[in-house]
Amino acid sequence: xxxxxxxxxxxGGTNTAIGVVDKEGNIMAEGHTPTLTSVDVKEYxxxxxxxxxxxIAKAGDDLEVMGIGIGAPSSNYYTGEIVGAxxxxxxxxxxxxxxxxxxxxxxxxxxxxxxxxAVVGELMYGGAKGMKDVIMITLGTxxxxxxxxxxxxxxxxxxxxxxxxxxxxxxxxxxxxxxxKGCLETYASATGIVRTVxxxxxxxxxxxxxxxxxxxxxTSKMIYDYALKGDEIALEAFEVTGKYLGKAISDFVAFSxxxxxxxxxGLALAGDLIFKPTKKYMEENMCFLYSHKVKLLPxxxxxxxxxxxxxxxxxxxxxxxxxx
Amino acid sequence: xxxxxxxxxxxGGTNTAIGVVDKEGNIMAEGHTPTLTSVDVKEYxxxxxxxxxxxIAKAGDDLEVMGIGIGAPSSNYYTGEIVGAxxxxxxxxxxxxxxxxxxxxxxxxxxxxxxxxAVVGELMYGGAKGMKDVIMITLGTxxxxxxxxxxxxxxxxxxxxxxxxxxxxxxxxxxxxxxxKGCLETYASATGIVRTVxxxxxxxxxxxxxxxxxxxxxTSKMIYDYALKGDEIALEAFEVTGKYLGKAISDFVAFSxxxxxxxxxGLALAGDLIFKPTKKYMEENMCFLYSHKVKLLPxxxxxxxxxxxxxxxxxxxxxxxxxx
Numbered sequence: 194x195x196x197x198x199x200x201x202x203x204x205g206g207t208n209t210a211i212g213v214v215d216k217e218g219n220i221m222a223e224g225h226t227p228t229l230t231s232v233d234v235k236e237y238x239x240x241x242x243x244x245x246x247x248x249i250a251k252a253g254d255d256l257e258v259m260g261i262g263i264g265a266p267s268s269n270y271y272t273g274e275i276v277g278a279x280x281x282x283x284x285x286x287x288x289x290x291x292x293x294x295x296x297x298x299x300x301x302x303x304x305x306x307x308x309x310x311a312v313v314g315e316l317m318y319g320g321a322k323g324m325k326d327v328i329m330i331t332l333g334t335x336x337x338x339x340x341x342x343x344x345x346x347x348x349x350x351x352x353x354x355x356x357x358x359x360x361x362x363x364x365x366x367x368x369x370x371x372x373x374k375g376c377l378e379t380y381a382s383a384t385g386i387v388r389t390v391x392x393x394x395x396x397x398x399x400x401x402x403x404x405x406x407x408x409x410x411x412t413s414k415m416i417y418d419y420a421l422k423g424d425e426i427a428l429e430a431f432e433v434t435g436k437y438l439g440k441a442i443s444d445f446v447a448f449s450x451x452x453x454x455x456x457x458x459g460l461a462l463a464g465d466l467i468f469k470p471t472k473k474y475m476e477e478n479m480c481f482l483y484s485h486k487v488k489l490l491p492x493x494x495x496x497x498x499x500x501x502x503x504x505x506x507x508x509x510x511x512x513x514x515x516x517x
Numbered sequence: 518x519x520x521x522x523x524x525x526x527x528x529g530g531t532n533t534a535i536g537v538v539d540k541e542g543n544i545m546a547e548g549h550t551p552t553l554t555s556v557d558v559k560e561y562x563x564x565x566x567x568x569x570x571x572x573i574a575k576a577g578d579d580l581e582v583m584g585i586g587i588g589a590p591s592s593n594y595y596t597g598e599i600v601g602a603x604x605x606x607x608x609x610x611x612x613x614x615x616x617x618x619x620x621x622x623x624x625x626x627x628x629x630x631x632x633x634x635a636v637v638g639e640l641m642y643g644g645a646k647g648m649k650d651v652i653m654i655t656l657g658t659x660x661x662x663x664x665x666x667x668x669x670x671x672x673x674x675x676x677x678x679x680x681x682x683x684x685x686x687x688x689x690x691x692x693x694x695x696x697x698k699g700c701l702e703t704y705a706s707a708t709g710i711v712r713t714v715x716x717x718x719x720x721x722x723x724x725x726x727x728x729x730x731x732x733x734x735x736t737s738k739m740i741y742d743y744a745l746k747g748d749e750i751a752l753e754a755f756e757v758t759g760k761y762l763g764k765a766i767s768d769f770v771a772f773s774x775x776x777x778x779x780x781x782x783g784l785a786l787a788g789d790l791i792f793k794p795t796k797k798y799m800e801e802n803m804c805f806l807y808s809h810k811v812k813l814l815p816x817x818x819x820x821x822x823x824x825x826x827x828x829x830x831x832x833x834x835x836x837x838x839x840x841x
Contacts, residue, residue, distance in 0.1 A: 324674070325674065326673050326674040326678075340772070340773075342666045342667070342669075342671050343666070343667070343669050343671070343672075345666075345667050345669075347666050347667070347772075347773055348667075348774075349650055349773055349774025349775065350648070350649065350650040350774060350775060350776035351774055351807075351810060352774075353774050353806045353807065354650075354772065354773050354774035355771075355772070355773075355774075356771045356774075356804055356806060357771060357772065359771050359804040359806075360768040360771050360772075361764070361767070361768060361802060364764070364802070371804055371805060372805060373802070373804065376804075440685070440688070443685070444684040444685060444768070445772070447679075447680045447681060447683050447684050448664070448671075448678065448679070448681065448684075448769070448772050448773075449664075449671055449673055449678050449679075449772075450672075450673020450674060450675055450676075450677050450678035450679075450680075451673065451674060452674035478685060478688070478697070480680055480683040480695055480697070480700075481695060481696060482677045482680060482683075483675075483677065486675060
């Protein structure tokens with residue numbers, strides 16, 4: 194019998210990563226291609242399809258490819274479209290699944306946004322294995338989220354569920370890219386913590402090396418490094434970030450009462466610096482019903498591979514669904 | 518072939534209502550008994566079991582009873598226990614399902630909290646028929662909620678999901694019975710709107726008949742009546758209530774992107790007075806992804822019967838699950 198595999202694809206702003214993955218989460222072959230932006234999407238698809246075929250060939254013989262899972266920004270599972278992803282420059286609505294079907298006729302070709310595939314990856318291969326109710330929060334340039342309820346991905350009636358980066362923490366708060374004010378993303382992301390540093394510099398007289406750097410040049414990694422060196426503004430910035438994030442999480446818990454919350458992405462790599470305050474404020478703000486019941490955990494998956502693993506995992510979920 | 522029916526039970530603080538319901542949601546017989554509180558729960562169960570049997574007998578011959586669904590406060594579906602319902606006076610943890618099984622051996626005997634059974638009732642027999650993603654918010658003395666995702670009730674890993682009355686709207690806000698400050702329930706409930714009247718009386722110089730009534734004697738129904746007569750404080754109180762509720766809902770939507778939000782309970786009966794401001798502030802605060810996509814609707818079920826209908830509906834859901 195042939196070994197069943199699925200293909201996971203992670204479409205980033207500059208690079209596209211491809212992995213041929215077996216059902217146990219072993220990556221059997223990897224491929225890469227630049228993400229050709231601001232071209233006719235078909236030009237990109239020609240290159241992508243060829244790279245997929247090459248990667249499958251590299252993975253070995255006697256393989257049965259069950260499907261392709263694609264993780265991309267602003268993606269809609271139901272319609273198979275990438276919608277309004279300005280930075281990709283392929284137009285406003287790209288029927289990605291339909292277009293990819295012109296190259297492949299596998300049973301399952303599915304598109305989801307990156308945070309959704311990440312949480313499915315965590316569920317199948319990572320720290321959420323065996324759990325049925327989980328929330329993953331991705332702390333990158335923005336804040337994304339993927340939610341599992343009753344073992345299933347929460348997509349919502351329109352495919353856009355799980356935008357927890359856009360719950361409003363403060364109606365008079367910071368301007369958000371979405372046009373509103375005070376979204377979680379403006380505080381708890383890599384860019385949010387940089388804004389927090391600027392705010393602390395304005396509000397306090399605390400000495401800090403960060404006062405000597407132009408805000409546009411400050412990165413979250415830099416704040417992390419200064420925090421490790423004991424810089425008080427940097428340390429306080431992590432405390433403030435954890436405060437907003439912990440408070441937000443305590444409300445998320447009242448919604449789906451998950452067994453665990455996973456943090457993933459750049460800021461999550463700061464370890465105790467971000468986990469300690471987040472946990473503290475999460476418990477402090479949580480309704481007593483949930484006190485000390487919800488785990489706050491780092492993703493167990495390799496950051497460089499979670500997107501590809503997750504996207505491939507969505508294929509198995511899809512095949513499960515098709516069988517029901 | 519015998520007609521399949523299920524029994525729905527609504528345990529309130531003073532009365533217990535019983536209904537024998539067919540799969541189409543027709544109530545074939547009804548029964549009632551006082552909720553005997555502050556007694557050994559077995560004393561109450563003796564009376565309850567007898568009333569259930571009488572009600573089933575009244576419903577007719579040739580019936581096959583498939584199960585009993587019980588809706589009660591502070592109930593846990595997974596454990597079948599009523600936990601910490603001080604006002605019932607049966608002790609801190611009451612293994613209700615286990616105890617009821619000593620009287621009945623139907624395939625499904627299930628316990629859920631009232632808001633959860635209400636949303637299952639709405640899904641099977643009310644305005645949510647055919648929908649897969651729905652949130653019901655019950656605006657009673659407190660604020661409860663029942664959430665459906667992918668057609669299934671959201672229970673969470675511990676059975677306590679869906680406490681949306683306890684998301685925090687203002688960390689420096691009103692004292693809540695849960696021990697924290699600023700929970701949605703302190704603003705958007707029948708008691709919350711009374712508190713809002715007191716606040717408006719304190720903050721404004723607006724003339725109002727409500728200034729002549731002791732706060733303890735003001736009810737939400739009274740505020741409704743004064744609002745209809747054009748009392749400005751009463752009208753403003755509904756506006757403020759809708760503001761908090763609408764704002765909260767705009768965040769709930771970012772979680773599960775439901776097709777519709779249903780409002781149910783005393784305050785929901787105020788019609789446009791509550792729906793108009795809630796809808797306005799919901800749209801105003803909502804992330805653009807969801808703008809004008811989410812319906813805000815009143816429950817279509819008879820308020821006096823939804824609890825019994827909902828509890829009976831949970832039985833069918835349970836039998837569906839057992840078959841999988």
